[in-house]
Amino acid sequence: MIAFEEIPPAGLHAPLVWRITRGQQADAATVRDWLAAQRHLYDTRLDQYGAVLIRGFAALHCATDFNTVLAAAGASLLDYVGGTSPRRTVCGRVMTATEVPADYSIPIHQEMSYTATPPERIAFFCVTPADAGGETTLADMREVTRRIDSGVLQRFRQKGGVQLRRNLPLPEHAALRPGVPKPWTEVFTTTERSVAESAAAMRGWATQWLDDGSLQLWQEVLPATRVHPRTGDDLWFNQLHIFSPIAALRWARNDGRHVLAERMEVALRDAPDRVDEVLHGDGTPIAAEDVLHVAEVLDACALPHAWQTGDVLMLDNLLAGHGRRQYSGPRSILAALIGARDGAAAPEAAGARNEVSA
Incomplete structure (x- = not known):
């Protein structure tokens, strides 16, 4: 059985944390089924906080594990055609988060916000945190606006x-x-x-x-x-x-x-x-x-999130912006783009009927 405690954000833009207190050794399929059972709750929390971090599963190690867990998202994973960041596909539609060199920071942004149909959500998985730096920065886009x-x-x-x-x-x-x-x-x-x-x-x-x-x-x-x-x-x-x-x-x-x-x-x-x-x-x-x-x-609203191996971070792509700090040493963070969830409308552009040509 898997159990967790919910830890509210300590800072303005930090994620809500679900810390696993029982079932830390659960395999990927068990985690997938557990997360599917919690789907209504994490959907609600994502609308509220914009970011939910699941921390404490010790048996999640690789892209295959992450790909299995993502089946609980209830929506298809998207490709990255038209995207601007250098990435590699690793497993299914699981990709490297970015292959921008380590001496670059990455400013806060929302994924593929330069397109008419961006992903509704983006999920990250930590295989290996950096030796130094490499935090993912997060920002509450309500506060930014x-x-x-x-x-x-x-x-x-x-x-x-x-x-x-x-x-x-x-x-x-x-x-x-x-x-x-x-x-x-x-x-x-x-x-x-x-x-x-x-x-x-x-x-x-x-x-x-x-x-x-x-x-x-x-x-x-x-x-x-x-x-x-x-x-x-x-x-x-x-x-x-x-x-x-x-x-x-x-x-x-x-x-x-x-x-x-x-x-x-x-x-x-x-x-x-x-x-x-x-x-x-x-x-x-x-x-x-x-x-x-x-x-x-955007820089003023960015808050760094330090990774731990096995972390799963889910972001609402409208409510939460994300970026990255410079780093040294190996760093492996995987990502997946998630379409509109079952029964949910895709994000609508504000004023789209008046401002966007058909």
């Missing part, structure tokens, strides 16, 4: 939301770009231009091939905020602070990645069409001060 200046929010609403423009290089050119750009062959899991074009068109994305073989991708115009389908919270939901060049420069400098920052400055001066950009939905530039304000709010 409250802290963003009302004038900034109003500008995004008046100007039709946001549009992400991405430049996806050929694999042989990726190392020459600032940041950690994904080649278009990896984004669309193909080496055929026509297949990539079709996959983009299915998502409503416009494409253009540049003379260096890179793919210029204009994703759909999306609102800057979205309404949670059950709580009704209208929440900041985009990655302006990651893809805007001025924010990328700030991020590199804060991490101490000064060589990369210099490369970004050169790229902005000499080849601005080869770097990613975020525009207002009406096509106008976003003011630098608005970009930096949002980045600063």
Whole structure:
């Protein structure tokens, strides 16, 4: 029999903890069945807290165990086509959390918030915590939204939301770009231009091939905020602070990645069409001060969560943002993207009928 105690968050953005007090040696199938039996409770807690950490199962070790436990989620796991972070598939649709180098931090963000149909939830599993650093940072997106200046929010609403423009290089050119750009062959899991074009068109994305073989991708115009389908919270939901060049420069400098920052400055001066950009939905530039304000709010709301082997962390992708601190030593965190749960509506974009082209 499995038993647990529920430990409320000690800090503003910390997860609710379910600490296992009996049944710590339960195998993955037993954990799956137990979690399925607790599903109504953890659904309720996720809507309330945005993050639930299950800690104390000693017999969960690998991607296969995690994949088994995820069957209790009651929804299909999603692929990562169109995603921006470097990842590897490990088992089924279980992936590495990210393969961004250890000297990068990762700002608080919501998974695939630059798409019209992002995952409802994201689950993480700790195989091996880092020797030092490597905490996953968490943020309450209700608090983030409250802290963003009302004038900034109003500008995004008046100007039709946001549009992400991405430049996806050929694999042989990726190392020459600032940041950690994904080649278009990896984004669309193909080496055929026509297949990539079709996959983009299915998502409503416009494409253009540049003379260096890179793919210029204009994703759909999306609102800057979205309404949670059950709580009704209208929440900041985009990655302006990651893809805007001025924010990328700030991020590199804060991490101490000064060589990369210099490369970004050169790229902005000499080849601005080869770097990613975020525009207002009406096509106008976003003011630098608005970009930096949002980045600063997200940084201020980030709280580090230290991993222990066997931890399972479930996040509501609208209510909770996540990121990562720099680290040293080996670190293995797995992730899975989870679609709308059985009987639940997918997240609806705030004002989508007015702001997003069909």
